[in-house]
Amino acid sequence: METNTRIADHPIDDIFLNRWSPRAFTAEEIPEADLFTMLEAARWAPSSFNAQPWRFIYSRRDTPSWLTLLGLLVPFNQSWANDASALVFFVSKRTTRAHGAEEDSPSYTHSLDTGAASALFALQANSMGWFVHGMSGFDVERAHDELRVPADYRVEAAFAVGRIAGKEKLPEFLQERETPSGRIPLRELAFEGAMRL
Numbered sequence: 001m002e003t004n005t006r007i008a009d010h011p012i013d014d015i016f017l018n019r020w021s022p023r024a025f026t027a028e029e030i031p032e033a034d035l036f037t038m039l040e041a042a043r044w045a046p047s048s049f050n051a052q053p054w055r056f057i058y059s060r061r062d063t064p065s066w067l068t069l070l071g072l073l074v075p076f077n078q079s080w081a082n083d084a085s086a087l088v089f090f091v092s093k094r095t096t097r098a099h100g101a102e103e104d105s106p107s108y109t110h111s112l113d114t115g116a117a118s119a120l121f122a123l124q125a126n127s128m129g130w131f132v133h134g135m136s137g138f139d140v141e142r143a144h145d146e147l148r149v150p151a152d153y154r155v156e157a158a159f160a161v162g163r164i165a166g167k168e169k170l171p172e173f174l175q176e177r178e179t180p181s182g183r184i185p186l187r188e189l190a191f192e193g194a195m196r197l
Contacts, residue, residue: 009186019126020180021133023080024170025162030060030085034128035161039088041124047113053093054114057147060086068146073158074137080170081135084160089143090118091153104152114156125161133160 006017039056047053059065061084069087070078081087092114095104107113122132135158143155167178 004180006180006182015123015127017180019122020131022131022164022178023133023174024165024167024178025080025083025085025131025160026165027061027083028085028163029062030130030161032060034130035060035086035088037128038121038124038130038132038161042117042121045113045117045120047116048107048109049096049098051093051096051107051110051113053096053107053110054117055091055093055153057089057091057149058086069158072138072143072146073135074139077135077137077158077160080174081133081160083165083169084133084162085130086161088121088159088161089138089147090114090121090156090159091147091149092156094152094154111154111156118157118159121159129163130161131164134158135160 004018004020008017035058039058042054042056043052045054057069059069066087069089070082072089073081073087092110094107094110096107096110097104118134122134125132138155138158140155143149143158144151147155149155167175170178
């Protein structure tokens with residue numbers, strides 16, 4: 001792995017600096033128990049009204065559904081995700097039922113809540129020596145159809161999971177990008193009292 005040169009603006013646990021999204025994977029098999037441990041961590045994410053809108057559609061490499069999930073990715077993402085050990089699509093329910101209500105109503109936070117689940121998923125994976133790379137580059141309409149996602153759910157993102165490999169297995173233009181990326185300084189993101197741009 002490339003040397004991680006990330007430096008936090010304020011003291012944080014190393015797990016946050018060590019999590020990054022590589023594209024070079026070893027193509028090794030992932031034990032189902034490992035993948036379920038990551039999904040279990042995601043399941044414990046916070047959500048508005050404890051609605052838990054997230055759903056997980058997964059495939060481990062060399063299983064019957066692998067080519068279906070891989071085929072939903074745009075060609076660029078297929079080119080490197082083909083060496084992942086698992087693919088997971090995160091889906092969220094767009095509606096929720098308030099306590100005591102008789103009907104569902106739109107959920108304002110379904111995507112935010114599912115994003116929290118994806119962060120816990122990635123952090124758990126990293127703590128186990130696996131890496132996760134999230135993707136929005138997939139065919140949304142086909143994903144709804146081929147993954148049999150109901151109309152009141154949104155396919156949020158796809159995630160490739162794998163053990164990190166040397167960047168030399170990637171095309172040269174991707175090798176240059178195969179390193180932990182920096183972040184916008186906190187002073188440009190956090191505002192006391194009101195937002196100032």
